[in-house]
Ligand SMILES: Nc1ncnc2c1ncn2[C@@H]1O[C@H](COP(=O)(O)OP(=O)(O)OP(=O)(O)O)[C@@H](O)[C@H]1O
């Protein structure tokens with residue numbers, strides 16, 4: 602469904618991705634784990650068109666998408682949930698969800714139906730429809746970020762650290778929702794610093810270090826890999842991380 606070949610990208614003269622190859626199959630959850638600054642977010646931004654690539658190619662459903670802009674990529678139902686959620690804080694939950702569906706106005710299923718699907722997944726959003734998004738708890742904000750993306754009826758969903766800054770029990774709620782979405786057929790690329798939680802959801806994983814893929818295996822094999830366990834498990838509890846939560 603998605604294929605990257607030799608993708609290079611960066612900011613100004615600084616190259617961050619030094620030739621990334623990866624594929625994502627239909628119905629699959631691929632996770633990319635790696636430390637701060639490895640280039641995980643940059644990789645997702647390259648796929649969603651936020652960051653222009655300087656080399657290689659990105660193919661989605663057999664079509665080169667790297668020359669397209671963000672809007673054209675979104676209209677192909679390739680949807681990114683950015684790091685830090687990026688909700689419209691002063692707007693209500695309902696308005697945020699409506700805006701999520703904007704790229705599919707006049708097409709797809711009726712908005713009311715899409716809203717019902719979001720509420721079936723995260724009932725708490727329904728109870729808080731008129732609340733300002735900025736006043737939601739961290740967990741509720743992440744639910745809203747997922748819900749807003751679902752309003753665009755994604756075929757491929759890119760998630761950037763959905764567990765960030767959340768208590769383990771709330772992360773469980775979010776990941777249960779993600780698992781259900783995948784069982785209904787949604788393909789996902791999940792970026793996480795906490796390899797344990799990501800690999801427990803994903804089918805396959807990649808480990809990224811300094812802009813390169815250094816390891817690729819089934820999620821189970823990576824979960825059992827002592828090196829991965831030593832370096833990437835329990836990242837969310839690392840003290841230096843706490844000051845960096847971007848909600
Ligand atoms: N807008 C930007 N301008 C310049 N450099 C940037 C920009 N965004 C990211 N970088 C740099 O690119 C490198 C990779 O950053 P990126 O955000 O992709 O890492 P990451 O793996 O997502 O890290 P984290 O786990 O902390 O989110 C870092 O060295 C970062 O400083």
Ligand SMILES: [Mg+2]
Pocket residue numbers: 641642643684761
């Ligand atoms: Mg990041």
